[in-house]
Amino acid sequence: MTEAFTRAGTPPLDLLDLDGSLTEEDRQIRSVVGQLVATRVRPHVARWYEIGQAPVRELAVEFGKVGLLGMHLTGYGCAGASAVAYGLACLELEAGDSGVRSLVSVQGSLAMYAIWRYGSEEQKQQWLPRMAAGELIGCFGLTEPDHGSDPASMTTRARRDGTDWVLTGGKMWITNAPVADLAVVWARTDEGVRGFVVPMATPGVTAREIRHKMSLRASSTGEIVLDDVRLPADAQLPAATGLRAPLSCLTEARYGIVWGALGAARDCLHAAIDYATSRMQFGRPIAGFQLTQAKLADMAVELQKGYLLALHLGRLADAGTLRPEQVSVGKLNNVREAIAIARECRTILGANGISGEYPVLRHANNLESVLTYEGTSEIHQLVIGQRLTGLSAFNG
Structure with a gap:
């Protein structure tokens, strides 16, 4: 359930009356997300968790309709909400389930943000509006099987072949990977770490669902294998240079x-x-x-x-x-x-x-x-x- 309100609209757990420090827009966004979670997530999430599967694509479209995906970004169909409003949305989503919030976080703060911050104008126009609408699902390929907390040691490589790039390697524990339409993949090149937008239907890309999880069972998690994946030059995120x-x-x-x-x-x-x-x-x-x-x-x-x-x-x-x-x-x-x-x-x-x-x-x-x-x-x-x-x- 969403948090009940008493005493002139103050939540009962708000001992310090912090609700009054929010703007009316903040409270409205929180209310919209809370109601969406109450009607779309809470009645079903225990079963999703039990069977280890959630309707990720359906949820993405519904979240897109209310502007949740990339909501703190501006332009390209994104809502341009404040950081506080985005945080309140994350709070309400995770009150439903951490896996549901992860869907929104990975889509908006990792995959979409990488394109929004480091992509070309063409890449932004191509991908972001449909991602904001939930029509396309993205994932973020940084973690590797042997390199989690030490991304600087990544072994995924991208080499030039004429004007193309060829990617080889693997990524592990990637949220949304089994259902994603595109991945933002980070790879080592002769010039340092670079980012690439990789459509998951590209030949040589394989995504495998990670089964038998005891946590985040209402979230889709997978491994990405890149076997000589050939990408055009414009797949690279031009402003993404280095591990930063x-x-x-x-x-x-x-x-x-x-x-x-x-x-x-x-x-x-x-x-x-x-x-x-x-x-x-x-x-x-x-x-x-x-x-x-x-x-x-x-x-x-x-x-x-x-x-x-x-x-x-x-x-x-x-x-x-x-x-x-x-x-x-x-x-x-x-x-x-x-x-x-x-x-x-x-x-x-x-x-x-x-x-x-x-x-x-x-x-x-x-x-x-x-x-x-x-x-x-x-x-x-x-x-x-x-x-x-x-x-x-x-x-x-």
Whole structure:
């Protein structure tokens, strides 16, 4: 369910009355996304998770209709919303399921952003309007089977052959890959790391679904194999030179995670409060016991602190001053606290906490993936440590 509103429209978990600091447009966008999640995701997501499959293409079209895909980008059919509004949308999406938010994040903040930021005008016109509408699905090929946190060691190669490029290599753990129409693939060339727009129907491209996942089961994840894939010269993203380009795309995606993780935590806390106020033990609701109230209070405080952090980062982003290490602070804190909240809520639900009839363990399992993708907690600790000390520990 979306968050109920009481006391003149204030959400009951908004202990600090932070809702009043949002603009009317922010609240309207949040409401639209919350209602979409309530009607299109919540009634079905437990089954999607159980069978390990979600209707990704159908969802993409529906999300496109309300402007969710690439919503923080401008032009080319994109909504041009604020960073705060985009964050609120991510929060509502992940309150439904982390996998559903991942669909939107990968489409908009990775694949579309890479083309929008580094592509030619022709590439933008060719791909972005249909991606914004959900007619085309994109994915982002950076992670490799042996190179996750160390993308600088990627082995995927792109070599020139006349005016063409020929790509060889493989990418792993790529969200949307099995259903994607195009991939933004990063490869090493003689001139350094470069990005390429690769239509998935190109000869030599193979996508394989990764099965038996215990997390993000309502998301399509795959491996991409590139076997002498021949691309025209104009497939290269002309402004993407060096590893800084894909890393900037990751910063975009990580920002959405800062907000999204709060949605999963909020949904768990709602479930725990609803359960605790109705579950009778020893002749009274368990919400009336001191230990339960202490757990709920601590979780609500952490949720509010995470929201304040996300809101601050969103306003920095809207001002154009947000730095990558600040996003690392947000992802490190909010995902870490969200997974702690999910686990604590599971204890309040007791045995029912492991049931698919409640969202808590599904969120906890999903957050295990969120904890490590787009940079593990350890990577973000090192980013912050480098900022604090001026020394890089990545090779130490």
